[in-house]
Amino acid sequence: METNSNIRIETERLILRDLEDRDREVLPILMNDLDVTRYLAVVPHPYTRSDADWFIDKTLKNQQMVPRTDYVFGIELREAEDLVGAVGLHHISELDQKATLGYWLGKKYWRNGIMAEAAKKAVDYGFKKLGLQRIEVTASTLNQGSNAVIRKLGFEFEGTAKRYYRAKSTGDFHDANQYSLLKENWKM
Numbered sequence: 001m002e003t004n005s006n007i008r009i010e011t012e013r014l015i016l017r018d019l020e021d022r023d024r025e026v027l028p029i030l031m032n033d034l035d036v037t038r039y040l041a042v043v044p045h046p047y048t049r050s051d052a053d054w055f056i057d058k059t060l061k062n063q064q065m066v067p068r069t070d071y072v073f074g075i076e077l078r079e080a081e082d083l084v085g086a087v088g089l090h091h092i093s094e095l096d097q098k099a100t101l102g103y104w105l106g107k108k109y110w111r112n113g114i115m116a117e118a119a120k121k122a123v124d125y126g127f128k129k130l131g132l133q134r135i136e137v138t139a140s141t142l143n144q145g146s147n148a149v150i151r152k153l154g155f156e157f158e159g160t161a162k163r164y165y166r167a168k169s170t171g172d173f174h175d176a177n178q179y180s181l182l183k184e185n186w187k188m
């Protein structure tokens with residue numbers, strides 16, 4: 001499996017790159033919003049600078065691992081240079097050659113096709129650069145946006161797991177739709 005650091009991937013409108021120290025400032029601005037975090041499993045609300053520090057510290061440490069078990073691609077608009085969200089390949093298993101996809105975007109950037117464009121590249125990276133066999137993703141049954149992004153990318157619905165996780169931000173339990181995509185079914 002290939003490993004990479006200092007990642008920079010360009011799409012038509014976006015730059016996907018490793019998170020950096022300077023992202024500590026903007027993370028609380030984007031993430032201190034229940035509309036962004038209510039369906040995320042491990043993100044607290046309110047979201048403070050110390051939460052951002054914890055996340056960036058963890059991510060920077062992970063960037064040094066060989067092989068990496070986690071890739072968080074920060075998303076920038078090419079026209080601005082600010083972080084607007086992130087998409088990640090998590091829990092990468094070298095043995096199983098699989099990973100879990102996750103993503104979020106600051107609210108004011110929603111509904112412009114940004115996550116479809118970014119997640120497509122992250123999935124492509126997982127299959128082509130990391131040699132994954134399977135990428136999986138779960139989304140609360142209530143999370144219309146996430147379920148729509150997943151289906152648009154061509155993920156296959158595998159079933160609904162009842163009371164699968166609890167969102168840290170609200171304490172609510174969620175039923176979760178489970179989806180997967182296999183390498184041979186990926187078309188970019």
Ligand SMILES: CC(C)(COP(=O)(O)OP(=O)(O)OC[C@H]1O[C@@H](n2cnc3c(N)ncnc32)[C@H](O)[C@@H]1OP(=O)(O)O)[C@@H](O)C(=O)NCCC(=O)NCCS
Pocket residue numbers: 035036037039040102103104105106109110111112113114115116117138139140143144145146148149152
């Ligand atoms: C889920 C999320 C990342 C979607 O990002 P986005 O950039 O707005 O999504 P896109 O604009 O790329 O939309 C992709 C498709 O999903 C559809 N879609 C997006 N949001 C939707 C919504 N709230 N309801 C219904 N459809 C939606 C779009 O219409 C588009 O489909 P189309 O091309 O057929 O029209 C964003 O809403 C978000 O950050 N939510 C909070 C964090 C979160 O829930 N993350 C996922 C955890 S599993």
